[in-house]
Amino acid sequence: MKPYTRVYAEIDLDAVVHNMQAMQAGLAAGAKMIGVVKTDGYGHGAAPVAHAIDPYVAGYAVAAIEEARNLQLHGITKPILILGATHPSRSRELAEYGIRPAIFTMEQAEALSEAALELNRGRAAVHLAVDTGMSRIGLSCDEAGACLAAEIGRLPGIWVEGIFTHFARADEADKAPAMRQWEKYREFIRLTEEKGLTVPIHHAANSAAIIELGGTHWDMVRAGISIYGMYPSDEVERTEVKLWPVMSLHSFVTYVKEIPAGTEVSYGGTFKAERATKVATVPIGYGDGYPRNLSGKGSVLIRGQRAPILGRVCMDQLMADVTDIPGVRVDDPVTLIGRDGEERITVEELARAGGGFHYEIVCDIGRRVPRVYMRDGRVVGTKDYFEDRYEDFLSG
Numbered sequence: 001m002k003p004y005t006r007v008y009a010e011i012d013l014d015a016v017v018h019n020m021q022a023m024q025a026g027l028a029a030g031a032k033m034i035g036v037v038k039t040d041g042y043g044h045g046a047a048p049v050a051h052a053i054d055p056y057v058a059g060y061a062v063a064a065i066e067e068a069r070n071l072q073l074h075g076i077t078k079p080i081l082i083l084g085a086t087h088p089s090r091s092r093e094l095a096e097y098g099i100r101p102a103i104f105t106m107e108q109a110e111a112l113s114e115a116a117l118e119l120n121r122g123r124a125a126v127h128l129a130v131d132t133g134m135s136r137i138g139l140s141c142d143e144a145g146a147c148l149a150a151e152i153g154r155l156p157g158i159w160v161e162g163i164f165t166h167f168a169r170a171d172e173a174d175k176a177p178a179m180r181q182w183e184k185y186r187e188f189i190r191l192t193e194e195k196g197l198t199v200p201i202h203h204a205a206n207s208a209a210i211i212e213l214g215g216t217h218w219d220m221v222r223a224g225i226s227i228y229g230m231y232p233s234d235e236v237e238r239t240e241v242k243l244w245p246v247m248s249l250h251s252f253v254t255y256v257k258e259i260p261a262g263t264e265v266s267y268g269g270t271f272k273a274e275r276a277t278k279v280a281t282v283p284i285g286y287g288d289g290y291p292r293n294l295s296g297k298g299s300v301l302i303r304g305q306r307a308p309i310l311g312r313v314c315m316d317q318l319m320a321d322v323t324d325i326p327g328v329r330v331d332d333p334v335t336l337i338g339r340d341g342e343e344r345i346t347v348e349e350l351a352r353a354g355g356g357f358h359y360e361i362v363c364d365i366g367r368r369v370p371r372v373y374m375r376d377g378r379v380v381g382t383k384d385y386f387e388d389r390y391e392d393f394l395s396g
């Protein structure tokens with residue numbers, strides 16, 4: 001039994017496992033996987049996904065120290081890397097919890113080195129970030145950057161466990177820009193080795209490179225969007241690594257009525273019925289992360305058929321045209337993402353229809369939407385964001 005009556009996202013952990021196995025089958029010899037579970041596992045729930053992929057990964061990657069701690073508090077014990085910058089004032093926590101930061105300035109490195117020495121529990125493991133073309137974070141990819149890398153490697157409280165870069169354009173059909181980044185990265189590694197820095201783990205590949213640039217797998221790859229069953233872009237080829245969609249989004253009809261021709265629907269009256277129309281109201285909206293830019297464009301599935309969205313998506317509700325779908329009743333299931341009979345709506349379709357981005361759509365599915373975790377066709381857990389407790393605040 002699914003315990004929710006308004007809206008819920010179903011997370012298919014069997015598909016997650018399938019996606020990991022499909023990627024693993026194509027990995028270069030010796031390459032290990034990092035599971036990227038930032039932004040609460042791209043909206044799927046970081047802790048449940050992390051546990052599901054644990055047998056397939058050597059570690060995890062997140063974007064914030066809070067995300068890393070949250071995984072550890074949920075029993076994740078493998079190494080966790082923070083992909084972006086971590087403020088030097090958080091160095092003690094990094095050292096204490098063994099969370100690996102991306103390091104690319106001497107200031108960050110010195111602060112962490114000192115914190116590690118103070119704690120007296122050995123060197124703090126770090127991954128050096130190298131900027132080969134994103135212009136986001138990372139050591140400059142030149143002689144000066146290589147000198148800095150070697151200098152950081154000599155700090156008494158630091159152990160450079162990894163060195164990585166990030167592709168800006170690996171998801172494009174033309175792989176030349178990505179390969180130029182790769183060559184720069186290789187050259188940078190050569191420079192740092194010349195200066196006496198040896199690093200055990202090299203990693204560059206994101207999902208696009210995992211699927212299409214086997215030559216860049218090296219010691220480790222960072223799988224993100226592909227864990228969740230989506231391809232990075234339409235240009236990435238889909239025959240080698242078959243991914244299965246993981247998230248589906250469900251709601252229920254709360255009201256059905258007939259409106260005469262000429263009646264407007266929703267804010268702004270952007271839809272006006274040209275014929276007598278049967279309208280179903282569905283209690284999901286942009287407040288749940290369902291994109292408002294699907295107003296008048298998207299559709300939902302009811303009784304295995306497509307029901308076009310009428311007028312604007314509201315914060316908490318939307319209306320759909322069910323004139324041509326016989327027998328629609330209150331409490332009928334509504335599928336906003338996923339399969340119903342022969343019909344299917346993918347996240348990619350929503351992105352195309354609304355002019356959005358598929359990564360963003362899943363990340364944005366909100367905290368008002370509980371997640372229901374399925375394995376072998378059974379509910380194995382739920383994540384309900386309304387379990388927050390504020391007793392101290394209320395009594396104070």
Ligand SMILES: *Cc1c(COP(=O)(O)O)cnc(C)c1O
Binds near residue numbers: 083206208223226232
């Ligand atoms: C988010 C991120 C990834 C994962 O990218 P996908 O395209 O989702 O596979 C990998 N590396 C870095 C540095 C990232 O920020």
